[in-house]
Amino acid sequence: MPSWWCENAWLPPGRVAARVLITVDDGRVTEVKEGIDPPPTAQRLTGLVIPGLANTHSHAFHRALRGRTQAGRGDFWTWREQMYAVATRLDPDNYLALARVTYTEMALAGITCVGEFHYVHHQSGGVPYSDPNAMGAALIEGAAQVGVRLTLLDACYVAGGIGESLTPPQRRFSDGDAVAWAARVDELSDAAHVRIGAAIHSVRAVPSDQLGDVADWARKRAVPFHFHLSEQRAENDACLDRYGVTPTRLLADSGALGAAAVAVHATHLTAGDIALLASSSTGVCLCPTTERDLGDGIGPAGALAAAGVALSVGSDGQSVIDMFEEARGIELDERLATYSRGTFVAGALLDATTVAGHRGLGWADAGQLAVGMRGDLVAVDLASRRTAGGGATAETVVYAASAADVTDVVVDGNVVVKDREHVRLGDIGATLQAAIGAVVR
């Protein structure tokens, strides 16, 4: 049985223990012993070992946009045109290559599980591939090659906006309607490293009379169910115009809220929206680096947490892949908005990136270093130029560390990253350049 001796480890319900031996059998933690000397057979992990990080909201192909959408003026909507230009060039082969390098960057950052919000389903123009799930299969294969778990949140996307038809770049996102979407997704299966989940892209992309179909499908199968929610004020305005209610209320009335549901962004909410999310036990995935990049605004993170909503984080647009930066971004942006510090304690932010994130992706058995949980370990260097001097605390990890401080990553008991390098894929600089070069002009 492989075992890891950790100089320090972050153990539930939220404390640092020293000299911890973690034994893993068949991918599960079988023993956690504190305060012991390193046995000769154990692999040693220095620094502070935390549970595997969950990246609850990813669009893998956006990695190709990093740095490339930063010239010129604009907003979310002009950025979206640039993003569509890349989406138009994807095919199953280059999507696999791009997903593989993006997920490798994630693994190097300590991410053991990715929630891929997937809506580029068909050929450009909308004709299905011979395998109608070829694009989803590429994402699943990419994660498998990297050695991280994946929740494929297959998104229903059938309209170009509220009351609007699809634009040409959007046609490949659409199955036509929610029934056809469900028929296609029914062909996808869970696997050892894969969960199939459902998504409504947004109330922009699914008409109100089809929201319930997607929600019903997800509820019947008891799978994770995600949706973009109120990232932009224009979405709220259009929803109020057409339906007379906020997007949150519209989703609530369609049966989309609930303990398996995760609303992504949730930036522009009313007090009533927050109450609806909280009372239904719907989670919220915040994407601070993306919301800052796209000028979405600062969401009501403090109010959501105060209402009891479980928060998680996602790298979303991949402008940065660093769960520590996402985690501290929740608190730091709250500080900018409220002029006060400490709405969130570091341990709560670490929970958002680990146990809460995994739960939102359908892996209730991951995200804690405890017996019976999956054997995911992430070692964070406490002696780097960034972290040295902070001590073995959650505060050092959340506020001082960056993804570059992740030295070792174990997923389901398998060593995926060792000494800051992916054990199978090595240096990814050249393959990243090639994979991105294939889809940008």
Next chain:
Amino acid sequence: MPSWWCENAWLPPGRVAARVLITVDDGRVTEVKEGIDPPPTAQRLTGLVIPGLANTHSHAFHRALRGRTQAGRGDFWTWREQMYAVATRLDPDNYLALARVTYTEMALAGITCVGEFHYVHHQSGGVPYSDPNAMGAALIEGAAQVGVRLTLLDACYVAGGIGESLTPPQRRFSDGDAVAWAARVDELSDAAHVRIGAAIHSVRAVPSDQLGDVADWARKRAVPFHFHLSEQRAENDACLDRYGVTPTRLLADSGALGAAAVAVHATHLTAGDIALLASSSTGVCLCPTTERDLGDGIGPAGALAAAGVALSVGSDGQSVIDMFEEARGIELDERLATYSRGTFVAGALLDATTVAGHRGLGWADAGQLAVGMRGDLVAVDLASRRTAGGGATAETVVYAASAADVTDVVVDGNVVVKDREHVRLGDIGATLQAAIGAVVR
């Protein structure tokens, strides 16, 4: 004569050139040739080579606070108590040790010149050291050992607040009055790697009838002159209460504004304040990571730039030492506040961190890769997990790179960092821990 062949280089007034040979003699650039093959005698720099970065606002000892002020609730003022606890424990020896490691982290991040805003002058309690400039000398020595240039912005700090006497931790900051401050600072001298500048800590710490004394001293000597300005709304409120004007107007009326002046933070300004700064050619140093950390709020960066104010950046509280993160923070926080993208182009943000920063620190001959300028070169890796795929652009450096992507740093023609390691000091993890351990509990 040493020369560097750069795969790509950022040349004035703001373009990327390929295959550039830069020759340096006696610390100055003597030749810049584009589009040539690498000569065998030249040292090769891959990626994109940019000018040396200027960190326009630093409190070196705050490095000891990183991660350590993040527990519990509070605001700027409660954070200040924690900061004072460290300030109380400083002495010339442990200050040198701490400055040396902090400046090493800066050098590794591509910072070739530091503006140290220095106000911990005397022994705890306020009695001068036998050398009354022993603490400033420690900072100067620290920079010398690291191999970066320093502008010592020696700050006058004689009051505990507007109309308030000094608290015990503040006593060591004070010379008693501005005249005594000037007498002490007169004993400091420029050196090859050092400029002596002046500072008013803030309108909180210097009564209005002494502001002019400091301003006069700085003007007569034609040195850089900095002051904290309107970081907190409470400062504005107290100033309006006592003097009936904003801090900016008070400083203007005291003769403190001008082309050699740099206002630090400038977070809470009126339209009139912005006009005063612009019409007087006063610069503004923004510290985005600190303003976010301390919950200062989002300053009017766009309005300042539109008015023609020269912007620079500083790492200030050292919660992060990464000039690229500071630079993009200007634009990203502007996006959060305005819901639009592209107020600043990447080239302008790079200028803020290089040529504008150096000018604000009194080094008008640094911050550009051009003949006659100082031989400061910073190579940024374009093939890392973060930067690969972005291309050789200012956008990749500002938005995709982190300080960890700086591979090589040359200061005044001397190689200070090579292959991501400080050539003289090596790995600084252990020394960082020791230096911080000496001043924290």
